[in-house]
Amino acid sequence: MLVAKPDCALLILGHGSTENPDSSQPSWDHADTIEKSGQFGSVHCAFWKEEPSFRQIWPMIEEREIYIVPNFISEGYFTRQVLPRELEIDGHTTVRDGRTIHYCDPVGIHSAMTGLLIKRAKEIIDDSVKLEDTTLIIVGHGTNLNKKSTEAITDQVEAIKASGEPFAQVLDAYMEEPPFIADWQTLTDSPNVVVVPFFIADALHSYQDIPVLLGIETEPTAAASQRDVFRQNPHRFGDRTLYYSSAIGTDPSLADVIVDQVSYFDEHYRS
Amino acid sequence: MTLAGELESHLPAGTSLVFGQLYLTRSDDGTFEACHLDDMGKKDSLSPIDSVIDLRELAKFDAGGEYRPLKTAPSLKGGWITRSSESPEFLKRLDAIYPAVFATWIAYANEEHHPTSLRRTLDRQTGMYRFAGTISDQLANRMMRELCHPGCIRKIAWPIDDMHPVSRLKAQPRAIPVICTEACTFAINAARALAKEAFEKANPPAATGATE
Structure with a gap:
């Protein structure tokens, strides 16, 4: 959905990384796409672990009305605590210092994510592979610190099952809590398995850590942007075939999802 | 005044400025130019970079290829020059190298940012x-x-x-x-x-x- 807000700024928030140069790239890519579309007066990014930081961003933004969209996968510690605290905002709309600041939902909980996950899974498997012989695993970080962090994944798994797509199974799995992605061979029994990382970027976790847990790398590789060739599918494990996709947040359609979260805000939260 | 207007008034035509590891100049015809401070004497041999995206990529790594998460680390690569006749575009290019740094100074100087x-x-x-x-x-x-x-x-x-x-x-x-x-x-x-x-x-x- 297109919006026309030439007097408003859009601020996209990302996690960023002090170690991996690819973590912030999807946020910049989506920001560049949206800026070119001319829907907002200006488009900015700010990060927790990179620059501009959440604390540095305000002097850069000249519009008086600002929509903030967290480019985060789930609602939880970051979107509920860290981002509002660092940006000094409270609730859906904050008015301060002559600015009206709207805080939208994170991209990961948008209803379009289900379709994007299915599309991504179908894109990477070979044409000859039947979905009925294929298990789809949506993999997330998982942490015992926050229950909400897995909810975004389990919600997607239920939505994909309900979509009627004929996958043999649709499962959730995590890096740091059960069911562990490292156990994919025992969690599944179909000949083909496709794993889609429910992450924002092809960075530390989805590009470097999870491939080791899956067994397609023996140790973490260099960052994706620092390698000549992105990983090749499929990977053979005896009579099993594994497909591993890039992170869902790198899909160019996420630019539309970000704008959609602004429209959703206007329709549901704006008084 | 807008930030682009502030930049114009800080850098009138025919003047130059030091900004971190950058050397900024504005020619008599009003064109803005930025290069590494170490390169100010050899502008003719520098590679032109004409986009925000390419400058953002340049600022991401040091000369040895190491990632620079801190954009104000004293390790900005040289060998390039960027030019623009428009102050809003030139400001975006500066922000690609030093995100928010110019805006922070202006807000601080105007006592709007503490x-x-x-x-x-x-x-x-x-x-x-x-x-x-x-x-x-x-x-x-x-x-x-x-x-x-x-x-x-x-x-x-x-x-x-x-x-x-x-x-x-x-x-x-x-x-x-x-x-x-x-x-x-x-x-x-x-x-x-x-x-x-x-x-x-x-x-x-x-x-x-x-x-x-």
């Missing part, structure tokens, strides 16, 4: 960074001395605590100051590490093994 003391920054932290708040003033000074000063070109504008304010920074002639109005993620991380080290030194784990 530094945050280190104590307020650390006391706000939650999760694994909460412990950083236990750092002593002495260790905080060590952090600035050992981490901030060699590792970043920003001038610190924040005090350790609000009871001991620091002097306001002033612009040097023909320069745009590169200032730090709040401790960054690297400083918070270093504060946590130093605070933990001090705590562990003061509270050694009880000896469990047999002694001689």
Whole structure:
């Protein structure tokens, strides 16, 4: 959905990384796409672990009305605590210092994510592979610190099952809590398995850590942007075939999802 | 005044400025130009970079190919030049290299943006960074001395605590100051590490093994 807000700024928030140069790239890519579309007066990014930081961003933004969209996968510690605290905002709309600041939902909980996950899974498997012989695993970080962090994944798994797509199974799995992605061979029994990382970027976790847990790398590789060739599918494990996709947040359609979260805000939260 | 307007007034036609590791000039016809300070005498041999995206990519790595998460680390690569006749576009290019740095100086100079003391920054932290708040003033000074000063070109504008304010920074002639109005993620991380080290030194784990 297109919006026309030439007097408003859009601020996209990302996690960023002090170690991996690819973590912030999807946020910049989506920001560049949206800026070119001319829907907002200006488009900015700010990060927790990179620059501009959440604390540095305000002097850069000249519009008086600002929509903030967290480019985060789930609602939880970051979107509920860290981002509002660092940006000094409270609730859906904050008015301060002559600015009206709207805080939208994170991209990961948008209803379009289900379709994007299915599309991504179908894109990477070979044409000859039947979905009925294929298990789809949506993999997330998982942490015992926050229950909400897995909810975004389990919600997607239920939505994909309900979509009627004929996958043999649709499962959730995590890096740091059960069911562990490292156990994919025992969690599944179909000949083909496709794993889609429910992450924002092809960075530390989805590009470097999870491939080791899956067994397609023996140790973490260099960052994706620092390698000549992105990983090749499929990977053979005896009579099993594994497909591993890039992170869902790198899909160019996420630019539309970000704008959609602004429209959703206007329709549901704006008084 | 808009930020682009501020940039125009800081850099009138026919003048030059130092901005961190950048040398900014504006020709008589009004065209803006930026290159590395070390390259100011060899502009003809520099490779032109004409987009924000390419400059963002340039600023991401140092000359040895190492990732630069801190954009004001003193390791900006040289060998390039960027030119634009439009101040809003030129400002975006500067922001690709030094995100928000020009805007921060303008807001600070206009007293619209106020530094945050280190104590307020650390006391706000939650999760694994909460412990950083236990750092002593002495260790905080060590952090600035050992981490901030060699590792970043920003001038610190924040005090350790609000009871001991620091002097306001002033612009040097023909320069745009590169200032730090709040401790960054690297400083918070270093504060946590130093605070933990001090705590562990003061509270050694009880000896469990047999002694001689």
